Amino acid sequence: MEDFYMNTSLDGSFNNSNVTFSFSDDTEVFFIRDVLIYIIVSIGLPLTLVAIYALYLLVRDDHVAPIYVINLLITDLIQLCCMIAWPARDISHLVTLIFIWIYHHCMGASVCFMVCVAMERYLVIAHPLWYRFRRTIKSTVAICVVVWVLPVFMLAFPNAIPYFFLLPFPLFIFFLVGTVKALSASISVPSDEKRRIVGTLVLVLLIYTLLFLPLIISFLVVGIESLISPSSFPVLLSPLADLLLYVFMKKGIIDKFLASVCCCRMDSNDVSRMKSNDTSVHQCE
DSSP: EEEEEEEEOOSSSSSSSSEEEEEEOOOOOOOHHHHHHHHHHHHHHHHHHHHHHHHHTTBTTTTTTHHHHHHHHHHHHHHHHHHHTTOOSSSSHHHHHHHHHHHHHHHHHHHHHHHHHHHHHHHHHHHHHHHHHHOOOOHHHHHHHHHHHHHHHHHSSSGGGGHHTHHHHHHHHHHHHHHHHHHTOOOOOOOHHHHHHHHHHHHHHEEEEEEEHHHHHHHHHHOOEEEEEEHHHHHHHHHHHHHHHHHHHSSSSHHHHHHHHHHHHHHHHHHHHHHHHHHHHHHHH
16 A cells, blocks of 8 residues: 655655655554544545535524535545545555545645634624624635635645644634633623534634644654554544534534533532531631
């Protein structure tokens, strides 16, 4: 099975100025990867299609957030289709190269759409009046087109790929911290909507940190190496993790869950205050 390396070398059985293929005999690693791919694809493909259709029904002029999530799930759908070809042993190097390029492109677009989701949720809380008059379906679609084109420049400069993927990290932190700070001042957003917004931002940061960041660190430490390697296994799970964003776009179950968490926290705080008051009373007696 071929490994895929992006560098400036001209060695290998098939190459150009930016791409080199080499061969690996680590059958155990590839077996684990293939099994993982079969599981992810069999679960992810049908659920992603259902989620895209359900989110499409939620799109309206005053609720454009699902558009970003729909595009994010489309990138996941394309990644899943590319992953189907990876276990194949009889496809040509050129076809493998095309699939890897498409996968790279969609993975870059996926991270960018995660930034769009986080930014949109931040603007709803931090700048509600400005955002209410600026958000339209046309402007949102225009941003999505730019996001789809942006990874092309990433692929044109392979050495910049790690930095391209690392750039969203401070943005995710800024959006989350800014949203939490603005929550107390926001009076136009219902409390259940606030909980969903914060939950979405936390989920996006967790997906990026747990699934993408290990591969980015590997890129920075040892350089651009094969995406079909143990260091890339966590990022293979991103299509499944992104499906959780659909849950935060829907009202109902997630609202009850977040409300129960908040209530439990408030109840625990009340109990602790009551205990402290009882202790102070006994001390006074």
